[in-house]
Amino acid sequence: MSVLARFAVTTLSAVPAAGAWAAQSSVNLQTPVTAVAAEIYDMHTLMMIICLVIFVAVFGVMFWSVFHHRKSKGAVAAHFHENTMVEIAWTVVPVLILLGMAYPATKTVIAMKDTSNPDITIKATGYQWKWGYDYIKGEGEGIKFVSNLSTPQEQIQGRAAKGEHYLLEVDNPVVVPVGKKIRMLLTANDVIHAWWVPALGVKQDAIPGFIRDTWFRADKEGVFRGNCAELCGKDHGFMPIEVHVLSAEKYAAWVADQQGKMAATAEDPTKEWALAELVAKGEQVFAANCAACHQADGKGMPPAFPPLDGAAIVQGDKAEQIKVVMQGRDGTAMAAFGKQLSDTDIAAVITYTRNAWSNQTGEAIQPAEIAAAHN
């Protein structure tokens, strides 16, 4: 942080009222918890002060003139309409002020871009409309999960009181250790999303087919919340991000716990499932992944989101349905779930749709069939 910015910040917080006002994050940037976010915060404060000073100066002059140079007060118009010196001055002085602003900004841009030597690397993938996380390097390597909005529909539709973290809460939060450099790799599966956590000072677009990166190092333990920041379709407002920053020990415990769970649920891909088992599992998979568009009652929201209840493809040849679910439909919101869900989940959800509502094929699709379809 530049000396100037430090000075500006101290001056501002010297005014107790202004300080208290600024600390409360409903009118200002959220309280920063990374060095970069703090630099941004201070830079914004500095900019505000410079802009306010210019504002007061320029409009002081204007309003003085508005009140005093009125015809009704007997003002007689002067006739000057040029003054080279003044015009040069008000071109050059702003340039100098801008140079003063550009200097700290440049340093921060360079710092934000330096993603080298991370302790942990996490890949976040934007899906319509949830986030997938893969811990790909560092402590916790191998952990992967999908993170969905956990606010119940009843709250959104106004049938239940809204909770404290309404729309900013998820089922599986991202967990990271405090004080470690976390490199985030961003990509997307369908359209552009953006991964944004204001307190961490991080916002990066997730672009399908490309990987971009950014980084943060949280100085403080706590829970930090953000949103998808790029319009990504119907439920753009409903795919939040929740980051839990833990101490090193708690993080290690979390990693152990996750790895244990993953081992326990690792499915035997050759297992033969009973129809009822698949339907029960499939119903959950459907609720988490499909119901946003095709709706829990299978009626969809035509024409953008077609119904599955009574659909020819769901009642017809299963190979065709497996293909659509695994590869998606280009140019629509239908994602390629082959890359997102396990073979068991896909088998279960297909079985479920073929045996739910008015679709009663009686067919059970086994994980092995999905595995075969991958090739």
Added chain:
Amino acid sequence: MSAVTPDQLHDDHHHHGPTGLMRWITTTNHKDIGTMYLIFSFIMFLSGGVMALTIRAELFQPGMQVVQPEFFNQLTTMHGLVMVFGAIMPAFVGFANWMLPLMIGASDMAFARMNNWSFWLLPVAAILLIGSFFVPGGATAAGWTLYAPLSVQMGMGMDLTIFAVHIMGISSIMGAINIVVTILNMRAPGMTMMKMPLFCWTWLITAYLLIAVMPVLAGAVTMILTDRHFGTAFFNAAGGGDPVLYQHVFWFFGHPEVYIMILPAFGIVSQIIPTFARKPLFGYASMVYATASIAILSFVVWAHHMFTTGMPAATQLFFMYATMLIAVPTGVKVFNWVATMWRGSMTFETPMLWATGFIFVFTMGGFTGLICAIAPIDIQVQDTYYVVAHFHYVLVAGSLFALFAGAYYWLPKWTGHMYSETIGKLHFWCSIIFFNITFFPMHFLGLAGMPRRIPDYALQFADFNALASIGAFGFGLSQLIFIVAVVKCVRGGKKAPASPWEGAEGLEWTVPSPAPHHTFETPPVVK
């Protein structure tokens, strides 16, 4: 004078053409066409306004109450498209049609028939655009920026929008060519370039911007069209394309576009301030140079809309510096206006109120623009309500306020009557107060972390959203006052003299009010 318009060929017997509806459909008269542009843009302004109020009704409280998320996204998208392409741009073209020939002493626009065609394309485009709400799947919901690949996913409403954009683009290009040729070839003897009223200069430069960037937009949406239907993969990585390419092409159009919407506003304000300060415009030459530099710089700043796409540091820095530089000529303009007011002999009739309000509130949008130019800060506020606040300060308090200023300023010339000062002033005060109630809290919302384009939000944003919604309804209703003001003025009122404003200068005030159907059939001589 080499250009001869059809009207000049029979200059003795005026008003001989078709009457009734056919008069308007076949007219080649710049005043008739100007009037049609203005009425059309006001209708679009009201339609876009209804969409905005529906959006604000949904956002009044957390939770979903009024519309569903898909329809919400359709509304935000169409609100943007309708306001930009249907309201603001055609309104300025309407002013250009009415005023440019009167200001430079020409008898009409250079290409009178093309002028008719430029206008009549617009209702067609508007029907496609608004009609897209009623096709299966509804209107496009990809945001007014139509980012791929989301726009590739949309239903047939997107195709209608693409065609509407093409048609509006053709209309704008034809209008712009007409303006360039009129200004360059049809000035009265003695009216040198540097004697032109500033409104003519700003429109001349704007017209060049239009000719340069409208084809770029057409290219961008055409690529979406072929990606959607003809198997290309411009924006699809799986086919070797890149979604970010769309953003580069779009914003190469988009940033100059924002200046297309503000430069003519600068022109209008630069006409009004000297009139009511009874003092010549300060720094005329530097105003011209500032306008030209803004226009040139506007081609090299586009990626400031894309700081979060993850460009290399050097690219970010280049676009940051270039964007900051735009603040310099913008500042020069503001300083010049204030210097024009300084030691003037001012009165505050309605046009002057709007113009002064413009300078004050537009400048706040300039400041937030500068803050957005700082890449690290922008990365925090990009795609939040902060940006929504920024561009409404420059587009509503900027472009729209200037349009109202101009409308009150020239209404006496158009109608032959004085409008009611009381109603005009009421319109101004209601607008500026409700405008700030609506948009000022959005700065706070954005800083505190509320994303834009969302139909529902977290609870800590509830209070400011409720406030913004109340302001928005107040602002919307205030615009009905304008209808009253105009209708009364057209119907009657005090007879306006040729020059109703004491300090007004310029050729338009030398013809009677209302301006006769044909003016300057023999060009005036400017000394």
